[in-house]
Amino acid sequence: MLGFVARRLGLMVPTLFAISLVSFAIIQLPPGDYATTLVSQLEDSGQTVDTAQLEAIRERYGLDQPIVVQYWTWISNIVLHGDFGQSFQWNQPVADLLSSRLPLTIVLTLSTVLFTWIVAFPIGLYSAVRQYSWGDYVATTVGFLGLAIPNFLLALGLMYIALTVFDADVGGLFSAEYEEAPWSLARFADLLGHLWIPVIVLGTAGTAGLIRILRANLLDELHKPYVVAARSRGLSETRILFKYPLRVAVSPFLSTIGWVLPLLVSGEIVVSQVLSLPTTGPLLLRALRSQDMYLAGAIILLVSVLTVVGTLLSDILLARMDPRVRLGIR
């Protein structure tokens, strides 16, 4: 097991390096550099540029240096000082900007994963064990609907229901009075009150997918010879189900940890807009539109790194579950 983790960690190094290169390349994509962009931005808005300040900026990002040195300055600032550069659009350090949003994105991600698991697991289990029962048909139908309804529609629907039935404005993750407040129990409760809609919206399609995967996997496993053999040894049905086929069938659950995050950031920007969520998705979109490249690069970098970490986590869990993965048997 230790060897497996070490091997996976070792493989992460080149991956992370590649990610940083790509993020840096994205920062370099727009014509000109940060300084020229800043100048044109300021001039557009009729302000004058302080040459000394401009020099400082060139110095700070090593803009006069060869590209390799620029990359090195950028990445070492991030790794050593947590300095992701400056967002000119917000006129704030990128790090400050993200420190409020990234944790919320992670909270949303984890909540969505948990929601997906808690709902998908029992339903998938039920529809496999009671194949072709009416409950199975209901689950299957609901699952198809969940996959088919576009998320923004679901978001609008849920918001409408919340507004009319519960008389609550559930857009965003906080009510107005808690938006800027420091953390407290009340603020946390407020967060929970808002969180459920994005979680349901974001988790529905994944849940429906997982139900189908679990059902299919389990149905495959339930008729494997080792299940019959276990039954022939006199084990109870529950024990057989939970100990043997289920353990094989749940591996897709662990994989969700890896793929939910990028999904949240990329695919669900629309939902975040509709629900006006203070997560990183909308931020990225705006940053890209206004060529606020240090911000965009930072978000891409962080989300990619988190995805790699998530994949690593799910792989380690998978290896813990399945000795064939652990021992490298294909």
Added chain:
Amino acid sequence: MTDMEFTGSTLTAAGPAVPPLLELSGLRTEFATRDGLVRAVDGVDLRIPPGSTVCLVGESGCGKSVTARSILGLVDPPGHVSGGHIWWQPPGGGERVDLAAYGRTDPRFRRIRGQQISMIFQEPLAALSPMYTVGDQLGEMLRLHRGLTKAEARDEAIALLKRVHIPRPEQRVDEYSFQLSGGMCQRVMIAMALSCSPDLLIADEPTTALDVTIQARILDLIAELQADTGMSVLFITHDLGVVAEIADEVAVMYLGRVVEHGSTEQIFTDPRHPYTHRLLRSVPRLGSGRQRVLPTVRGQVPHGARRPSGCAFHPRCDHAIAGVCDTVDPAALDGGDGHEVACVLYDDALRPDGRTLPLTVVEPEPVAEPVAAAVTGDRPPLLEVRDLRMHFPIRHGLFGRTTGQVHAVDGVSLAVRPGETLGLVGESGCGKTTLGRCIVRAETPTSGQIQYRAGDGDPVDVTRLTGGALRRYQRDVRTVFQDPFSSLNPRMTLRQIIGDPLVTHGIARGSELTDRVAEMLRKVGLSPDYLDRYPHAFSGGQRQRVNIARALILGPRLVVADEAVSALDVSVRAQILNLLRELQDEFQLTYVFISHDLSVVEALCDRVAVMYLGKIVELADTATLFTAPKHPYTEALLSAVPVPEPGRRTRRTRLSDDLPDPVNPPAGCWFHTRCPHAVAGLCDQPGRPPVLDTVAAGHDVACLRHAELDLTGVRTEM
């Protein structure tokens, strides 16, 4: 006869009748399928006396497995036990219980399963969960049924593994099924089955997936444990050699019924049912020499949903009486000696005048065939393999470093003569398939040469061929694969499957292609009407015919058949072997026939090469190799084959199933770790590995002691 109950007398009972341990009466198990209701078990009557071994035999699809599973309520939906009784006599006396009345998930079943009746299965690897260690799965049973603590269960698991002769049980107990060989897995299954000292062991083809050498050891083990514990065994197999080896009684099944039941002696020396006759005749017997035509059972088992009227066997029966057999459903009648048979010929009330008993089956004696002139070696070889090596790197670790080499083929030299059938035998993993794949250039060998003589020209080395020259070679040399089920693309019609090589080699298309495919279908004994059918509509034997047609459509000169009949039933196997023989004569084909089944090799091949760990250890013409082997490994292989004659249960050479690691083969003679004739200080000396020596004309052996050893083969007279 459906609900007729047999009471009392059992076959082996000489004195007072012993009540049977298990008695099936009128058992029916049905499957509701799209093709209709399949009566897989259709009124089975069977008794298993205490302490004896009853073998259930019959062709594939006759309902043997379903019968076995019905006993323990293991038939999965859409199947269910729909009638009859399964009377089980619990140990220590008491009322007997009817297991047929229990539901599939009845908790009462759980006390019987694993404790009173255990079962082992055909695919030992698949029958163990890959997620838990062997010790975990064994211990689970012990804790559940015997109430042991976790620590006690572990100790007991080790003891059980030792009892089934697993080497190093303390380590094996913590390993996973996929780290063990097939033979080891089956031992683990047996250990599990025995852990609660059951009264009945049901073994459903437990050795079919294993090598002969391993099979012999597993059969020994079951016999040994049976002698220790006095349990009964219901043993399901289609291998009549195994039956002769282990059975006390034999029940022959056809289409969901037991059609004949008697002692092993009675079944083998005095078979009564015409089906039993045919089954016995269709087994190639070791020691009967090369045969011109193998007898077969005509036709094939009908689909389960289309049971013929009257006697279900009548469409295939040589003795069928028109007007009787197709209307009367014969009941099983006891001939007074405990030998039961269900056939109107044995029913005095139904047998027409003029038919006398006992039934004699007129069958041409199998003719041993003289070795063909083409084979004696006066013509230059078609193919010459020289010092061929195929090494596969084993990659490991972070960057896929090569940490070792599997020597799959390790210095093989051999010549294939035009028109001959060269057999290639050896245990699984010895490199037979890899050698075959190198010959057809599906694999590019690491080193060595394969000289091929196209037409009358000079030989070319095919290991170096590329592009068009390689494609031309691959037209001449084709393969027939092992598994008739997975080797055909389910989404292609026969026209596409068989015609595909014609298209890829740009030889024919359109109506010409159709004509050639139709012609080929006829040649392999299939109707051209099947052109547009998909493979799933065909039986295993028919699919293998399709495979053969695909191999022959390009008019090859050499065909490499890799375990081409191994997945087939005895009778179908004989049909396919006959077909291969006919086609060989018709198209002047040369075969390289790879098989682990020695009796099949003997029946078909002119010469045989025996492989061990990537090397050829003996090469000789078939008769010499089988009657006077010179290598201890050949001797061991031969003696492991069960012979379908109950009188010949003899003690024989047994090989351990601990094959050496092919990555680190032992020093000296690679066989010395298992060789019964090995001499310390000679065979294990690193400096002197034995090389292939010619000991007589056309007889090569790689053994240091071949001159002094007097080895036994199989006798030739029947």
